[in-house]
Amino acid sequence: MSDRKITSWLTDMDGVLIREDKAIPGAAELIKQWQDTDTPFLVLTNNSTYTPRDLSARLQHMGLKIPEERIWTSALATATFLADQKPNATAYVVGEAGLTTAIHEAGLIMTETNPDYVVLGETRSYSFEAIAKAVRLINNGARFIATNPDATSPTLEGPLPATGAVAALISKATNRSPYIVGKPNPMMFRSALNKLGVHSDDTGMIGDRMDTDVISGMEAGLHTVLVLSGISDKQEIERYPFRPKEVIDSVADLVETATDAPKASSAKTSAAKKKG
Known part of the structure; x- marks a missing residue:
């Protein structure tokens, strides 16, 4: 159990707050x-399709x-990253309003003529x-950027x-791998921390995936909380050489304790953490 005082939170959306277009019990109360x-x-969401x-x-x-x-969103994180790398850069963008709006508002210029970047989104x-x-x-020299690594939606x-x-x-066609800004790149969390104006030492990350939420939260120095309301179960945890700081059934277990150092809300949760 961590003794850290958690005073701010980052949370994934799908599998944590919502599932199949319905709110997960406890999500509204925690918010x-x-x-x-x-x-x-x-x-936080890796989906770059929609605007906030x-x-x-x-x-x-x-x-x-x-x-x-x-x-x-990963679109906002990507636009922030590119604007920091090269202000007023040019980009050929493959994506929808969530990405094109973020690129535009970051001061980047969208073009099909000799762009600095090719940006691929959802x-x-x-x-x-x-x-x-x-x-x-890309074959002509544009740098390849992708908003997120998710293979399926x-x-x-x-x-x-x-x-x-x-x-x-x-x-495969260019022999160039993209730089991916979204999870599991800790870059997405660092840009979120900057937006909030908080420090990683005081921040918790709630997610439902070991391979994106937990690993990137851990690498960004956050207190990681894995919920079992989404894609992961206890067997999934055993596949990885790293562990979240906490394992809970759902965000309902954080209601009433979200502003304190996270605590397990049941003997069942404590047992799960000890096992993990």
């Missing part, structure tokens, strides 16, 4: 608790009142023409090819 106590927090305003409206329909300024309508153009531009109809899968196609 309200953070808001009532002025606890700094950000909701779009996501805020979507979450509102599920009963989660999260303002857009409390949402941090979209439900990848076109062969756009992919072929990205390949040509979940939908009600089943998984769809996502950024990671298309990035692999482009990499």
Whole structure:
């Protein structure tokens, strides 16, 4: 058990706050608790499709009142990274409004003519023409950036090819691997910490995946909390050589204790942590 005083939080969205377009029990109560106590927090997502305003409206329909300024996407992290690397850089962007809006607001210039970067994000309508153009531009010297490594995107109809899968196609055609800004790159967490104006020593990260949330939270120096309400179960934990600081059933276990150093809320949770 960590003795760290956790005064701010980063949390994943899918599998932690929502699942299949429904709020997970306890999520609304935890968000309200953070808001009532002025606890700094950000909701993180690797999905670059939507703007924070779009996501805020979507979450509102599920009963989660999260303002857009409390949402941090891989698109925002990518745009922030590029603006820091090269202010006023040019980029050929493959993605939807979440990414193009972030790129524009960061002061970058979108172009198809000799761009500094090719930026690949999430979209439900990848076109062969756009992919072929990205390949040509990268072969001509543009640097290859991807918002996230996810190979598939979940939908009600089943998984769809996502950024990671298309990035692999482009990499095969160019022999160039992208620099990926989203999770599991700790860069996404560092940019989120900068936005909140908080320090990693005082911040917890809640996620449902060992291979993105826990490892990147750990490498960014955060207190990591794995919830079992999403993709991971206890058997999944055993596959990895690292461990989260805490394992809990869901965010409902953090209600009433979110502003204190995290504590297990049940004997069952404590037993799970000891085993892990």
